[in-house]
Amino acid sequence: MQDAPDSDGRPFLRETGAAAISIVALVLALVLGPPSEEVTRATYKEAVEPICRANTEANERILAGVRGEVKRGRLGPAAKRFERAATALRGTLGELRKIPRPAADRARLSRWLGFVADEVELLRRTAGYLAARQKGAAEGMVVRLKSVASRANNAVFAFEFEYCRFDPARYT
Numbered sequence: 001m002q003d004a005p006d007s008d009g010r011p012f013l014r015e016t017g018a019a020a021i022s023i024v025a026l027v028l029a030l031v032l033g034p035p036s037e038e039v040t041r042a043t044y045k046e047a048v049e050p051i052c053r054a055n056t057e058a059n060e061r062i063l064a065g066v067r068g069e070v071k072r073g074r075l076g077p078a079a080k081r082f083e084r085a086a087t088a089l090r091g092t093l094g095e096l097r098k099i100p101r102p103a104a105d106r107a108r109l110s111r112w113l114g115f116v117a118d119e120v121e122l123l124r125r126t127a128g129y130l131a132a133r134q135k136g137a138a139e140g141m142v143v144r145l146k147s148v149a150s151r152a153n154n155a156v157f158a159f160e161f162e163y164c165r166f167d168p169a170r171y172t
Contacts (some may be wrong), residue, residue, distance in 0.1 A: 001095050039102045044109075047099045052164035055092040059085050060170075070135065079130035086123035093117060108155055115152030119145060119166060142168065 037043075062084045069078040095114050101109045118162035122145040149166040156164065 039100045041102055041105065041172045044099065044102055045161065045164075046103070048096055049161065049163050051092055051099075052161065053087055053097045056163045058097055062088065063170075070130070070138070074134050075130045075135060075138075079127045080122050082127035082130060086120050086127060089123060090118065090120045093120060105158075108158075112152055112155040115155060116166070118148045120169075121150065122148060128135055 028058045033040050048076070060142065062081055066078050066081045071079070093113065097113060098103075126138050126141040129135075129141060149168050153161075153165045
């Protein structure tokens with residue numbers, strides 16, 4: 001079957017339209033990449049637990065004995081430890097934010113990461129108060145830190161994290 005000529009008198013080929021659609025589909029496939037697997041709670045947990053484990057182990061080293069330092073009035077060294085813990089947790093937060101989240105849990109995980117960001121700030125503020133020799137204010141920040149950590153842990157309770165649960169009571 002011959003195609004009807006277009007307004008210029010040249011035949012219009014149906015294959016031209018089909019070829020154009022194929023080229024567009026190919027370009028889109030290359031740009032978008034292969035379809036990715038759906039992220040599940042289990043795959044998310046697998047991805048984040050090693051990151052959190054490294055942070056937990058770092059905090060155990062960084063904050064070991066900090067409570068005793070504060071009790072003995074060695075606030076300067078304790079401040080440095082809290083600042084290092086804040087820096088470590090900030091780095092961990094950056095890594096956690098890069099991990100794709102399950103669609104059904106995006107809001108929950110965003111809330112959790114917000115709490116983690118609050119924990120970073122509270123660690124930093126605790127360090128600042130200790131450095132300024134304001135022990136009472138630092139203790140107040142630790143109380144807030146424990147509260148925020150509890151809220152963060154409750155937000156992701158369904159994930160049954162082992163290492164992505166922050167427990168400041170171990171250190172402070």
